[in-house]
Amino acid sequence: MTRRVQILVALALTALWGAGIFAAHAGGHLRFLDRLEATLTDWRTQVRGVQRPPDLVTIVAIDDTVVKRGGSYPLPRADLARVVDTIVQFKPKVVAIDLLLVDRSAAIGDATLANTLATGPMVLAAAAIFPSASENVAPGSAGPLAVLPQAERFLLPLPAFADHAEVGIVNVATGQSGSPLSVPMLFRTRDKVELSFPLRVATRALDKPLTIAPDHLMLGDRAVPTDTDFALPITYYGPRRTIRTVSAQSIFDGTLNRAAIENRIVVIGASVAGGGDFYPTPFDSLMPGVEVVSTAITHLVSGDGIVRDHRVHIADALAAILLPMLLVGLLAWRRSALGIMAAAAVMIAWAGLNAFAFTHGVWLNAATTLAAAVPPVAIFAGVQLWAGGRRTQYLAAKSRSLAQFQAPAVQEWLARDPNFLSKPVRQDAAIVFIDLSGFTSLSERIDPDALQEILQAFHARIDKAAVDCGGMITGFLGDGAMILFGLPAAMPDDAARALKCAIDLHRGVDHWIASLPSAIGGQLGFKIGAHFGEIVASRLGESHQHITATGDTVNVASRLMEVAVQNDARLALSNTLLDTADFHGAPDGVLSGPLLAQVRGRSGVVTVWFWRDHSGPGQGATKAEMID
Structure with a gap:
């Protein structure tokens, strides 16, 4: 049932309730309303004050x-x-x-x-x-x-x-x-x-x-x-x-x-x-x-008596039907504080009109109108709150679900500025790529459930390293991932954080592979490439958009993984990234290079350095090649 139909049903039931209350009271039933009306009449009389009689x-x-x-x-x-x-x-x-x-x-x-x-x-x-x-x-x-x-x-x-x-x-x-x-x-x-x-x-x-x-x-x-x-x-x-x-x-x-x-x-x-x-x-x-x-x-x-004739009773009947409908309609119109404030304003206006009419010689029934208005408004408001709570829970669950696909910083930025990256933006950023080696051949030989567990463990390490260093995973590419440093806003330490992320990934994935059974871990390897430079950040897609980065910097970072493999290394870093990060070496690691490498699909050469973890379980599996 659509929300519009629900509101129409609520309004119809409210009108029936109001008409039923008025008819029942007019027929001599609901006598408790007479006591309430007597009390309200006493109040209105006291509000009017003492009058000088003719x-x-x-x-x-x-x-x-x-x-x-x-x-x-x-x-x-x-x-x-x-x-x-x-x-x-x-x-x-x-x-x-x-x-x-x-x-x-x-x-x-x-x-x-x-x-x-x-x-x-x-x-x-x-x-x-x-x-x-x-x-x-x-x-x-x-x-x-x-x-x-x-x-x-x-x-x-x-x-x-x-x-x-x-x-x-x-x-x-x-x-x-x-x-x-x-x-x-x-x-x-x-x-x-x-x-x-x-x-x-x-x-x-x-x-x-x-x-x-x-x-x-x-x-x-x-x-x-x-x-x-x-x-x-x-x-x-x-x-x-x-x-x-x-x-x-x-x-x-x-x-x-x-x-x-x-x-x-x-x-x-x-x-x-x-x-x-x-x-x-x-x-x-x-x-x-x-x-x-x-x-x-x-x-x-x-002739100064108060009027309570058949015309006043018609007005009472209309109030008993229309006032609750108006209040329910206002609550339905704005399911927020604005709707509640509007309904409260209408109730205050009705109370003021009722008191004004009484002091000017017209006795509008107050008890019947309240009995007609309060229960349906309270029920509708209660249903609204319940539905709102359910909707809040749904949206919270949806938000938590979506949070798994978007970096927290980007989520907060999009909440503040929904038009973020609606137009492409050029800026400097650092890019880290990682990819598993041997995963395709391994997937042909092991059970799909076991394969999924391997991927989940791999992705979990990538996610932890990216979050710890303040990076944004723009997408998991099956057995690899791209991590971007520079969104939602470029920071002076983007290159340094990207370098730390690349080294953390090297160590974390190396230890993880070593912990796998030899039949699996022996078939797997990994490669990482990292670069810094100008990118074009944008939102791609129509009904399902995602934030990504494109440009030469992205392509070079991706190709550096090939350079690492070609040079018997696992982590290839561009000289631009190291200079921007002001890197002078790291504990338990050795930086070798530089190498003037030709990158596939690109003219010119890139100055590349290779980082090796001498304390890791996989050290010694590769042999570095240095060029002075």
């Missing part, structure tokens, strides 16, 4: 001060009637009582409260009772209202109270963290639909008709965007009492400020420690339920 609502709190005065909770109905009566006298837009008036109390108190409720615009709280912790939709339901939370029944105020006021359901929807993230606007039983408490209050305060559209609500001519189940997402303005709050005790003390009530929405609710309902929110671990409800009322009336 000054539309006043909370009249039945707090600890009131309870201490009266000595009991719930507040006696007669005292509640006094609170409501005082508020009505200050002419509010609407009075919303966030207390469940479902039980009878003293007859006089109930009658007094009922009469008071008839004196002004009132909305009373009711509660939805659900058969279980989950709010299910009845099977077979159809139409836009099918998505509403279905209650077993509604816990309504006493008829004596409900006859004088409108009623709204006060339940809120909490996430797995316990923080209310939305307030359902509509509830239903099998045969009845009820408006929520905040929606009743807002409708009465605005005095505009309510229209239920398929995917949103209309208050008059203004659209109220809701979630898919007609829930109103809420975002908190700040900690408790951020919305204007006064104690009900100020009514009993006669200190209530008329300006806090007149022409405003007044919500009466409990904030008694240990008695009222409290919820954790991003700014406050104990937010009174009445302030949560008041936040929803403010959103509805002012």
Whole structure:
């Protein structure tokens, strides 16, 4: 499978994963993502910071001060009637009582409260009772209202109270963290639909008709965007009492400020420690339920709520599919730090966009997108690292294999300069040739495996001598080799190192032949020629290139091996090489000459010297011929 096909398969699987995560979460599964989303929502809310709410609502709190005065909770109905009566006298837009008036109390108190409720615009709280912790939709339901939370029944105020006021359901929807993230606007039983408490209050305060559209609500001519189940997402303005709050005790003390009530929405609710309902929110671990409800009322009336409607869900679906594909694509595009940096930049940009949208009133889901993006990106990156490790091992093995065919210095030079010797270069260099004698006839008589072992041992000695002296073997010629001194760059001691290599080869190969069985070693000999001069270094070949040297110097070095044999010697050195190397003899060796030799295929003569190892095992096998 080609890499392009692999990437396309990875992108397709990533898209399927993202779509599956979004669909599963939208279908009510993967509930752990709700907890993650609640946490991320708290963070985004805190990043946005405390906001000043529209000054539309006043909370009249039945707090600890009131309870201490009266000595009991719930507040006696007669005292509640006094609170409501005082508020009505200050002419509010609407009075919303966030207390469940479902039980009878003293007859006089109930009658007094009922009469008071008839004196002004009132909305009373009711509660939805659900058969279980989950709010299910009845099977077979159809139409836009099918998505509403279905209650077993509604816990309504006493008829004596409900006859004088409108009623709204006060339940809120909490996430797995316990923080209310939305307030359902509509509830239903099998045969009845009820408006929520905040929606009743807002409708009465605005005095505009309510229209239920398929995917949103209309208050008059203004659209109220809701979630898919007609829930109103809420975002908190700040900690408790951020919305204007006064104690009900100020009514009993006669200190209530008329300006806090007149022409405003007044919500009466409990904030008694240990008695009222409290919820954790991003700014406050104990937010009174009445302030949560008041936040929803403010959103509805002012239109400053956060948007999480069907268009936002479409954007969430696209993000869950496209963001992971983009990240995987970036990692595939550049399998390096650049690809990782690009993917990280995209993730940071997405996080910034998500936070920016939240602070500007659009709630994009973060948890679902992360769940869609992180696993495939992590898996793909892991596979990339594994494949990269395998590829690194392969390339290292390949490099080690290639290193056997190229000198280390040349390898390093080619790594730094891939165009090295792409054009021929003229320079001075030293050349050493070595060749086995008698190998061809020997190969006709012995086993091929034994023959290979002989060649391997011979080549190993050549390789060691070349490496020790800093030479480059340009090629093994079967039973011989050519060693070049002067690449990748010419050095002042090239001739001296070539001379040392030639002498080391003489001694090493001589001892090796002597160590072979007489039936083999007796058939073998060797010859070495070394010369210094100008060469042409270049790269030859197309698909398989090799570095080599050509020119008269190379030809002379090769022919010097013949001169050595003709003069009963094993090592022939040109006078040019000796002069350049400034050679004055070596221990345990004798230099004889000079000889003015005619080299085959070349006009003119070459001054040649012969070096013999008097301490070697093969000394005395040849007789030198000297010419003065």
